[in-house]
Amino acid sequence: MFSNRFQRISKTVVVSGHRYWRILATNLTWDVVAGNYYQGIYTISFFTSTDGSGTDLCVAGTPDASTTFTSPGYEASKASDGNDATYWATQTGVAVPQWWRTDLGSSHAIHSVKLLSFNAYVLLSKSYALQWSDDNSTWTTQATFSPTNSTSPQTFTGL
Numbered sequence: 001m002f003s004n005r006f007q008r009i010s011k012t013v014v015v016s017g018h019r020y021w022r023i024l025a026t027n028l029t030w031d032v033v034a035g036n037y038y039q040g041i042y043t044i045s046f047f048t049s050t051d052g053s054g055t056d057l058c059v060a061g062t063p064d065a066s067t068t069f070t071s072p073g074y075e076a077s078k079a080s081d082g083n084d085a086t087y088w089a090t091q092t093g094v095a096v097p098q099w100w101r102t103d104l105g106s107s108h109a110i111h112s113v114k115l116l117s118f119n120a121y122v123l124l125s126k127s128y129a130l131q132w133s134d135d136n137s138t139w140t141t142q143a144t145f146s147p148t149n150s151t152s153p154q155t156f157t158g159l
Contacts, residue, residue: 017106017107017108017109018107018108018109018110018132018133018134019103019104019105019106019107019108019133019134019136020101020102020103020104020132020133020134020135020136021046021061021101021102021104021108021110021130021131021132021133022099022100022101022102022130022131022132022133022139023041023044023099023100023101023113023115023128023129023130023131024097024098024099024128024129024131024139024141025039025096025097025098025099025127025128026096026097026127026128026129039089039090039098040074040087040088040089040090040117041079041087041088041100041115041116041117042079042084042085042086042087042116042117042153043079043080043082043083043084043087043114043115043116043153044058044079044080044100044113044114044115044116045057045058045059045080045113045114045115045153046058046061046102046104046108046110046112046113047110047111047112047113047114048108048109048110048111049111049112050111050112050157050158051112051157052112052113052114052155052157056080056082056114057102057104057108057110058079058080058102059080059081059082060104060105061080061102061103061104061105062102062103062105063076063077063079063080063088063100063101063102064076064100064101064102064103065079065088065090065098065099065100065101066090066097066098066099066100067090067091067098068088068089068090068091069089069090069091069092070091073086074087074088074089075088076088076100079100080102084116084153088100099131101136103136110130110132110142111157111158112155112156112157112158113130113145113155113156114153114154114155114156115128115147115153115154115155115156116152116153116154117147127144127145127146128144128145128146128147129141129143129144130142130143130144130145143156
């Protein structure tokens with residue numbers, strides 16, 4: 001299910017595809033129940049189309065993350081497993097920025113992102129950066145976007 005909320009903050013024109021892609025969260029979410037800072041993403045999908053349609057490249061990618069919550073069940077793969085009920089979460093109290101990335105195995109140009117951030121008991125993260133790398137070391141920001149407080153995935157297009 002795609003939300004009808006579309007928002008693009010800024011973009012950089014990319015003329016070719018790239019193998020490594022990540023979502024960089026530049027602030028942390030405050031969990032009012034547990035009193036900790038952390039990031040969480042229920043669903044992340046990358047598309048080569050500009051409108052969020054087609055094949056989700058994240059499903060076939062190899063996910064990784066800056067940190068993972070200490071309890072089992074919050075691994076990076078949970079953000080791209082196609083299940084909106086599971087999610088990746090960082091360790092609590094870890095400094096920003098935090099990131100989720102995937103190795104797509106070959107080069108792809110990403111032009112739209114579907115994102116459902118963790119927001120059940122928390123204040124939603126204010127901004128993310130979509131970044132790419134050819135060597136998994138040096139990162140370039142393609143776009144930044146800000147989700148709204150929503151319980152449905154949002155699609156950011158024209159990136």
